[in-house]
Every structure is written in structure tokens, then in C-alpha cells.
Amino acid sequence: MSDSLRPVTRPRLYEQVMAQLREYADSAGLRTGDRLPSERDLAERLRISRASLKQAIVVLEVQGLVEIRHGGGMYLRTDSLHPEPVARLVERRRRLPDVLDAREAMETKLAELAAERRSEADLAEIDASLDEMRAQVEHGEFGEDGDRRFHAAVTAAAHSELLGDFMHKIADQIAETRHESLSQPDRPRQSLAQHQAIADAIRERDVGAAVAAMRAHLASVRRVRLLDWNPDESVAQ
Structure with missing residues (x-):
């Protein structure tokens, strides 16, 4: 008899962070060109390290969903933050x-x-x-x-x-x-x-x-x- 059960995997931290950012952008009604909170503010509100937050932000940046302006913050480049699976990116x-x-x-x-x-x-x-x-x-x-x-x-x-x-x-x-x-x-x-x-x-x-x-x-x-x-x-x- 085949066993269709598989071990339950826990979402990686950066995936959880991206999901939180997506929900925040949707609930706040953010659109293209709008600014997201600073990395420091986001890390404090999510209770994670800035290094962990940065990993999630890099994935969003790679997908063209956000733009990092040096000294100017992080801005949406689309009307929503809906990233594709990282495996597809790889x-x-x-x-x-x-x-x-x-x-x-x-x-x-x-x-x-x-x-x-x-x-x-x-x-x-x-x-x-x-x-x-x-x-x-x-x-x-x-x-x-x-x-x-x-x-x-x-x-x-x-x-x-x-x-x-x-x-x-x-x-x-x-x-x-x-x-x-x-x-x-x-x-x-x-x-x-x-x-x-x-x-x-x-x-x-x-x-x-x-x-x-x-x-x-x-x-x-x-x-x-x-x-x-x-x-x-x-x-x-």
C-alpha cells in the first residue's frame, strides 16, 4: 500500500517574512511607488534580526517587486507583493x-x-x-x-x-x-x-x-x- 503521507515541513523564516510583508502591503493598500517601513522598523515589528529580514527583501528585490534606494528607503515597484516560489527563481x-x-x-x-x-x-x-x-x-x-x-x-x-x-x-x-x-x-x-x-x-x-x-x-x-x-x-x- 502506497503511503501518501509526507513529513510536514515548516516554512523557512524568509518565506514567513515575505508572507507578512505581502499581507501588510495588501492591508495598507500600498501601490506602485509607495514606501515601505524602514528595515529597522520592520525588524522590530516582526521581532526578527535585520539579517533575516534582509534575506527576504533581497528575494523581493530580485523579483523586481521592490526597489532599494540607497539612503532613501524601500519602495514598491508593483501594486502588490506577491512573489513567485524561490524554487522557480532558482x-x-x-x-x-x-x-x-x-x-x-x-x-x-x-x-x-x-x-x-x-x-x-x-x-x-x-x-x-x-x-x-x-x-x-x-x-x-x-x-x-x-x-x-x-x-x-x-x-x-x-x-x-x-x-x-x-x-x-x-x-x-x-x-x-x-x-x-x-x-x-x-x-x-x-x-x-x-x-x-x-x-x-x-x-x-x-x-x-x-x-x-x-x-x-x-x-x-x-x-x-x-x-x-x-x-x-x-x-x-
Whole structure:
């Protein structure tokens, strides 16, 4: 007879702290841009060490839910604090470098081909994608829809069926890197400017500039908080 009973596990301290912070934000009606209490105040009210509190805050920061402003406190970057399971974060952190390597290999080539082969219709779609992202960013959004549309437009402008198929097959993984990057503070506007540089080079048929601009853009995509995070510091509790 199979035994479906399993040992009861106790939530780790940092998980309990995140749950408390989530409930506090919900009950207080906090929204994007609102400030949370100081670390000292939170530690005293939760009756935990500041080191334990910091571990929970780091997980929230890695997920793009809060922003730590040095000397200025901690602020919400979303309308609620609903973190995903840490195990899922760990798995995404494991596969992220491989996806970024694949993006660099394929998208720099796509930028090169787009600069060589783009049509006026391709340029019109690239411009439309930039307009969409700009509108989203100006409204305080991350601009993910415009970002996705821009990279799809560059891929289409390359007129390479095989590379297009490759990009389609890893679209979900690319979406993860997009979200990680654009959830970094100030990143949406930086990304928009980088997209504009890529578009300008493609328009001018400047192959070298297109490749360099795409490579610089993807280098910034790599600079995400998740890759600096050491999950062992959290799961070790």
C-alpha cells in the first residue's frame, strides 16, 4: 500500500517574512511607488534580526517587486507583493545564462542581416514597435509588448527563415530574459534608447553599427539582479 503521507515541513523564516510583508502591503493598500517601513522598523515589528529580514527583501528585490534606494528607503515597484516560489527563481537563474548566450549568437546575426536586407515595410514595423514601447514606458510600464514587437521586427527584417524558426522556438525563454531586464530600475528607458540605436543602424544599412548596437543592448540585458543573487543565502535557513 502506497503511503501518501509526507513529513510536514515548516516554512523557512524568509518565506514567513515575505508572507507578512505581502499581507501588510495588501492591508495598507500600498501601490506602485509607495514606501515601505524602514528595515529597522520592520525588524522590530516582526521581532526578527535585520539579517533575516534582509534575506527576504533581497528575494523581493530580485523579483523586481521592490526597489532599494540607497539612503532613501524601500519602495514598491508593483501594486502588490506577491512573489513567485524561490524554487522557480532558482531554476530560472540556472537557465538564464544559456538563453542569453543563444540570444547574443542569434540576434547579433539577425541585426547584421537586417541591415543588409531590410525593406521599407520592415522599417515601418520597426518604427511602429518603437512607438509602442515609447508609449508604454511614458505611462510607467516596463514596455515588454513593444520590446517583444521590436525584436520580432528585426528578426523579420533579416529575412532568414531558419533563424526566425530558432527564435520562435525559444520565445518563452526570451520572454523571461525580457522581463528580468525590463524590471530593473530605469532599464525600460535605457532599453528604448538602445533599440533606437539598433533601428538607426539598420535604417542606414550600417552592418557594423547594427551588430555593435545589438551586442551592447544584449550586454545590458545580462546585467540583472537575479544573476547577482546567491540563492544559497536564502535557502540555507
